[in-house]
Amino acid sequence: MKMAMSNVVKVRVPGTTANCGSGFDTLGIACTIYNEFTLSLTGQDDLTVEVTGEGRDIIPADERNIAVKAVRAVLDRVGWPGRGMHIAMTNAIPLARGLGSSAAAIVAGLVAANAATGNTLSPKDILAMATAFEGHPDNVAPALTGGVTVSFLQDGQPHSLRFVPPSALSLVVAVPAFTLATELARQALPQTVPFSDAVFNVSRAALLSVALCQGEFGLLRYALEDRLHQPYREKLVPGMPEVFAAAMNNGALGVALSGAGPCLMAFADRNEAAIGEAMVQAFKDIGVTAAYLSLNIDTEGTKVLSTA
Numbered sequence: 001m002k003m004a005m006s007n008v009v010k011v012r013v014p015g016t017t018a019n020c021g022s023g024f025d026t027l028g029i030a031c032t033i034y035n036e037f038t039l040s041l042t043g044q045d046d047l048t049v050e051v052t053g054e055g056r057d058i059i060p061a062d063e064r065n066i067a068v069k070a071v072r073a074v075l076d077r078v079g080w081p082g083r084g085m086h087i088a089m090t091n092a093i094p095l096a097r098g099l100g101s102s103a104a105a106i107v108a109g110l111v112a113a114n115a116a117t118g119n120t121l122s123p124k125d126i127l128a129m130a131t132a133f134e135g136h137p138d139n140v141a142p143a144l145t146g147g148v149t150v151s152f153l154q155d156g157q158p159h160s161l162r163f164v165p166p167s168a169l170s171l172v173v174a175v176p177a178f179t180l181a182t183e184l185a186r187q188a189l190p191q192t193v194p195f196s197d198a199v200f201n202v203s204r205a206a207l208l209s210v211a212l213c214q215g216e217f218g219l220l221r222y223a224l225e226d227r228l229h230q231p232y233r234e235k236l237v238p239g240m241p242e243v244f245a246a247a248m249n250n251g252a253l254g255v256a257l258s259g260a261g262p263c264l265m266a267f268a269d270r271n272e273a274a275i276g277e278a279m280v281q282a283f284k285d286i287g288v289t290a291a292y293l294s295l296n297i298d299t300e301g302t303k304v305l306s307t308a
Contacts, residue, residue: 007041007116008308013108014146014298015093016100017171017265018138021224021256022204028149030142030298031099031171036090036305037108039071041116044084053091055101066102066133070109073129078117096179098259103139106130111144111302131158139259146301148212164299166215171296172266173258174243174279177289180236185260188232197227220254220267230257237262239286246282250275 015033019025035053049061049068059065071085089108093101107130114121121129123144130140137151137158151160208223210216234240237257244255247266252275258265266275276292283290 008038009112009115010036010038010305011108011112011115011302012036012305013104013111013143013302014300016103016139016142017098017173017258018100019226019229019257019259020208021226021230021254022201022208023150024201024205024226024228025136025138026150026152026205027208028138028142028151029171030146030301031295032298033092033099033293033295035093035101035104035108037067037112038088039109039112039116040086041080041082042084042086043082046084046086049087049089051089051091054093055091055095058095059089065105067105067109070106070129070133071113073133074110074113074117074121077129078120080117094175094263096181097175098180098257098261098263099173100139100143100259103130103134103143106133107140107143107302111304115304115307127158127160142301144301146299147297150209163213164297165212167217168269169217169297170268170272170294172247172252172268172272172276172279173293173295174264174266174276174283175291175293176237176262176283178262180260180262182260185233185236188236189229190232193228201226201228217253217267217269221248224254224256224267226256233257233261237264239283239288240264242286243279243282246278247275250278
């Protein structure tokens with residue numbers, strides 16, 4: 001294979017919210033908040049990583065960087081002879097908050113490297129590689145395709161269905177000033193749950209998919225209810241019940257923990273500013289600094305913005 005000395009690709013990747021209450025480890029939604037990622041394959045043995053925006057002081061700028069690992073995985077998979085690269089990351093997605101920052105980095109690295117090496121990997125290949133990095137497909141699937149995704153693993157392989165709700169839906173996200181590691185949130189979960197709680201979640205998860213697909217947003221207050229993970233993670237997010245109540249009292253359609261948290265998300269079709277301000281105030285009332293984002297559902301997924 002003849003390697004070009006400069007292959008420069010710029011991609012844009014959306015943030016994501018996963019679980020959405022009852023859809024634990026299954027349902028994900030792409031959000032209109034984005035990281036941009038520029039990859040230059042240098043043809044040398046060098047590595048440079050520049051980070052601006054969110055995480056600029058804590059994201060590793062060496063081989064430990066998850067995006068670097070993702071690029072390397074593609075280069076190895078396609079047999080690309082060069083190892084050198086320059087990466088520039090411009091991040092708007094908050095880190096370790098439950099908005100899919102790690103999934104975005106993984107997907108960015110895979111898609112950019114695939115584009116830079118001739119697009120030999122299929123979307124199915126990219127999804128499988130992203131899932132292998134992330135451990136589950138519920139964030140990486142919507143990051144790739146946009147919209148709402150329902151994902152599952154069969155014989156270790158990820159599969160995903162995508163749809164876009166028929167009418168506009170806002171995602172109001174309260175972002176507290178503290179982080180929460182996904183590993184810690186996982187450790188809070190029990191090994192077993194009561195049978196009645198499992199049945200409860202099956203009914204709510206099925207309702208959630210259909211309500212979003214058909215635009216029956218009035219049912220979201222019930223569809224987003226959960227008994228598998230949110231009650232056990234509540235102690236890790238101070239103020240969670242109060243913030244949820246504030247959102248509902250100001251017109252939210254329903255509420256959920258975003259991913260593993262600590263971001264808290266309200267689904268809305270109006271009053272977004274009032275909902276966001278009330279959520280921030282509820283956090284403030286218990287001594288937690290927070291801000292809010294008013295987002296929509298991203299329908300494009302990861303886009304290659306430019307190639308050179």
